[in-house]
Amino acid sequence: MSSTVVTGIAELITCDGSTPDGLGIVADAAVVIEDGHVAWLGPASDAPMADHQVDVGGRAVLPGFVDSHSHLVFAGDRGDEFAARMAGTPYDGGGIGVSVDATRTATDDELRSLVAARVAEMRAQGTTTVEIKSGYGLTVEDEARALVIAGEFTSETTFLGAHVVPREYAGDRAAYLELVTGPMLAAAAPHSRWIDVFCEPYSTHAFTEHEARTVLLAGREAGLELRVHGNQLGHGPGVQLAVELEAASVDHCTYLSDADVDALAGAADTTVATLLPGVEFSTRSPYPDAAALLRAGVSIALATDCNPGTCYSSSMPFVIALAVREMGLTPAEAVLAATVGSAKSLRRSDIGRLVLGARADLTVLDAPSHVHLSYRAGVPIARALDLPVDEV
Numbered sequence: 001m002s003s004t005v006v007t008g009i010a011e012l013i014t015c016d017g018s019t020p021d022g023l024g025i026v027a028d029a030a031v032v033i034e035d036g037h038v039a040w041l042g043p044a045s046d047a048p049m050a051d052h053q054v055d056v057g058g059r060a061v062l063p064g065f066v067d068s069h070s071h072l073v074f075a076g077d078r079g080d081e082f083a084a085r086m087a088g089t090p091y092d093g094g095g096i097g098v099s100v101d102a103t104r105t106a107t108d109d110e111l112r113s114l115v116a117a118r119v120a121e122m123r124a125q126g127t128t129t130v131e132i133k134s135g136y137g138l139t140v141e142d143e144a145r146a147l148v149i150a151g152e153f154t155s156e157t158t159f160l161g162a163h164v165v166p167r168e169y170a171g172d173r174a175a176y177l178e179l180v181t182g183p184m185l186a187a188a189a190p191h192s193r194w195i196d197v198f199c200e201p202y203s204t205h206a207f208t209e210h211e212a213r214t215v216l217l218a219g220r221e222a223g224l225e226l227r228v229h230g231n232q233l234g235h236g237p238g239v240q241l242a243v244e245l246e247a248a249s250v251d252h253c254t255y256l257s258d259a260d261v262d263a264l265a266g267a268a269d270t271t272v273a274t275l276l277p278g279v280e281f282s283t284r285s286p287y288p289d290a291a292a293l294l295r296a297g298v299s300i301a302l303a304t305d306c307n308p309g310t311c312y313s314s315s316m317p318f319v320i321a322l323a324v325r326e327m328g329l330t331p332a333e334a335v336l337a338a339t340v341g342s343a344k345s346l347r348r349s350d351i352g353r354l355v356l357g358a359r360a361d362l363t364v365l366d367a368p369s370h371v372h373l374s375y376r377a378g379v380p381i382a383r384a385l386d387l388p389v390d391e392v
C-alpha cells in the first residue's frame, strides 16, 4: 500500500465539529492518505513521511462537496422555458415532459456521455460525491436504463419514476401509479439505493400526499430508502410525509409553515431539509430562511438539483454563494451544509468530513479561506484534488 502526503495547506477545513463554528480548521496543515482514506492529519510540521507528496501551494483544502440531489440523466434543452420564466411564466413541472421525450429517444451512449460530462463539470467545481436520480424515462425500460447509467458514476442512485404522470397516462393516474409501484419499481430496485417522489398538490403533473405515500411505502417494501421532493411550489404535505415516514431527506422546502419547521426540528436526527437555492434562483421563487431553520434545530443540507428545468447548474460553489447571500447562512454554515450536512442526508459518515478513516475526497480552493467561496462568487476557485493513481 502506498501513501501520499498533501502539504502546503494554508487552511485545512475538516468539518469535524471540533471548533465552535463547526469547521474544525487547522492552519498550516498536512493530510496523509493511504488507500484512498485519511490516515493522518494535523500541523504540517508534525507530518509523517509518505511515498508521494502533493503540494497545494498555500491554498485552502476542505472535504469534497456532497451534491445530494441531482437529475443528471437527461437529453435535450429547455433554455426557452427558462427564458419564458424570466419573462413571467411560472414553473409548474409541465416542462418535464419535454425532457422525457428527448431522453427516451437518446441512445445509451448519448446519455452516458451527457452524464459523464456533467459529473466531470461537477468535479471541476469541487464535488466528489453526487446523488443521481432517474425520472426522465418514465417507462419500465427507460427508468431502468437511466439507473444503470447513473450507477456507472455513483452508488447514490435514486428511482424517481414518480416524477410526473407522463403524457400517455394523463387520463389514468391510477394506472401509472400501478406501473410505478409494480413493474417499474421491480426493474429499478436492483439499480437503486433510494426512492423519491415529487409530492406537490399544486401541480397536476406531480403527486398528491396519498399517491406519494403509496409510492414511498412500495419503495420501502422493495428495500429502498426514502427521499421526497416537497414544498417546492407552495405549502404542502411533503415535509410532514417525509418526517412521518422517516425519509432521509425532504428536498426544496421553499414554502414551510411553522408546523413544518417544528416537525423537521423534531426529526433532526432522521430527516434532513435539503435546500436547493439554485432552484429559487432559476424559477424566481422566494428563498427559504435557512438561518431560521438552523436556529430552530433543523438539520440542513445544500445541493444543486442540477436538472434541465428548474436549475441547470452543476455548481456547488454557486449554491453556497446563494445560500450566504439569499438564505442568511454564514460562509461557515453554508460550507457545513454542502459537505457534512449533505452527507447526513445520504446517511453517510465516510464523506463530507476530513477525519481519520474518512474517504480522502479533498477539494482545493485557489484562495486562502473558505470565505472566498461566497466572497468570490462566480469565480472558479474550487476543484477536486486529483491524487496519484494508486491512491484513488
Ligand SMILES: N=CN[C@@H](CCC(=O)O)C(=O)O
Pocket: 071, 093, 095, 096, 099, 198, 229, 232, 279, 305, 307, 308, 309, 310, 311
Ligand atoms: N420538481 C421536480 N423535479 C425537478 C425539476 C425537473 C424539471 O423541471 O425537469 C426539481 O427538483 O426541481
Ligand SMILES: [Zn+2]
Pocket: 069, 070, 071, 229, 305, 307
Ligand atoms: Zn429535484
